[in-house]
Amino acid sequence: MIRYALTRLALLLLGLLVASVLIFLTLRVLPGDVAQLVAGTNSTPDQVDAIRRDLGLDQPLVSQYIDWIGGVLHGDLGTSLLTGSSVTDELLQKAQVTVPLGIFALTIALLFSLPLGVISAMRRSRASGTALNVGSQALAAVPVVWAGMMLVVVFAVWLGWLPAQGFPRSGWSDPAAAIRALILPALTIGIVEGAMLLRFVRSATLQAVGQDYVRTAAAKGLTRDAALIRHGLPNVGLSVITVLGLQVAGIIVGAVVIEQLFTLPGIGRMLVADVSARDLPKVQGELLALTGFVLVVGFVVDLVHRALDPRQREAS
Template sequence: MIRYALTRLGLLVLGLAVASVLIFASLRVLPGDVGQLIAGAEATPAQVAAVRTSLGLDDPLWAQYLDWIGGLLRGDLGSSLVTGTPVAAELVDKARVTVPLAALSLTIALLIGIPLGVLSALGRRRVGGTGLSVAAQALAAVPVVWAGLMLVVVFSVWLGWLPPQGFPRAGWSDPAAALRALILPALTIGVVEGALLLRFVRSATLQAIGQDYVRTAAAKGLTRTRALLAHGLPNVGLSVVTVLGLQIAGIIVGAVVIEQLFTLPGVGRMLVSDVASRDLPKVQGELLALTGFVLVVGFIVDLAHRLIDPRQREAA
């Protein structure tokens, strides 16, 4: 197990290294001049050149990359070209919105996907099970922006229960207001991701129902439902753990869009703003942090799958 963990950890570090190269190179081909943006529209060419020199933008690309990597190895994500504030500090501040949003969205997706997926499989020949399957198919095809707009219309415009946009200035010092501001965005992501998870759980449960060990347990006197719960769901759980890594990545991507729609001051909204202003050090740090988060989640899922599934340990 230790050897496997070290191997996966090495692959994680290699993935981060490759991602850093791709992020750095892709940002350098974006149109626009950072020096011109910072100096101002009416700045002279000499002033723009002075700004570029002071920011190190005239250095060779390999030197800029090594300087960035050197800072990363020291735990420094760099500083904003526009405001001068450390990128790490701004990421931590914005993560106070994005991380609770992602956690709440994942909780909603799990509460929808797992129990309703199992019920849909058990009732596949009934109206209820078929209805759940059809509803999941429809919800999985709904664009997340459209789902968010519909939820705003229902819960904010018609019912007036929840705020349509924004986040309280007091932040989490007022937990009730902060949580109310995140309910609609989390529902938007959680319902769509939950529909996708429901379809997967239904398929995995149907496959488990047809396995020999479930039929044998039923032949010994257990009902089909008890045989599935006792012997089939552990194997379904293994499949769900694997899919959760992809679900979390989907939730992070969805948060970038949803934070724009609901004007939440999170990492996603900050990233879009920084791309527009060509604040390269901030964009680099934000993209690498998001990439690292997804890779770490995949690493944890791999280890959890190895620990849960005895067949993999025996094969090793």
């Protein structure tokens, strides 16, 4: 297990290195001059050149990358060109909205997809199972923006139960208001991601029904459903753990869109604004942090899956 963990950790670090190079180079080929943007439209060529030297943009790309990645290794993701603030500090501040939003969304997705996915598989030949299957297909195809607008119309406009947009200025010092502001965004992401996860759970459960150990348990006196619950669902759980890393990535992508729709002051909304403003040091720090988070989640999922699945340990 230790050797496997060290190997996966090495791959994680290699993935971060490759991602940092791709992020750095991609942002450098975007059109526009950052120094000109900082200097303003009325600046002279000499002023633009001076700003370019101050920002180190006149240095070779290799030197610029080494300077940036050296700061990252010391916990410094860079400094905003427009505000002069620390990217790390701003990320930590915005994460107070995005991280709870992601946790709530993932919880909602798991709470309804796991039981309904199993029920849909166990009752596949009945009307209820068919309805769940068709409903999950329909929800999985719904654009997340449209789903969010429909929830706003129902729960904010018609019923008036929840706020349609915004986040309290006091932040989490008023937990009740903060949670109410995140309910609709989390429901939006959780329902769409949960519908896709429900279909995966249904497929994994149907696959488990056909396994020999489930049929053997049924032949020994257990009902089909009891044999599936007792012997098949642990393997379904392992399969679900495997795809959780992909679900987290989907939630992050959904958060970028949903924070715009609900005007939440999170990382996704900040990233979109910084891309529009061409704040390259800030954007590359944000993208590297998000990429690192997804890779770390995948690393943890792999370790948990290996620890829980004795077949992988025996194979090694």
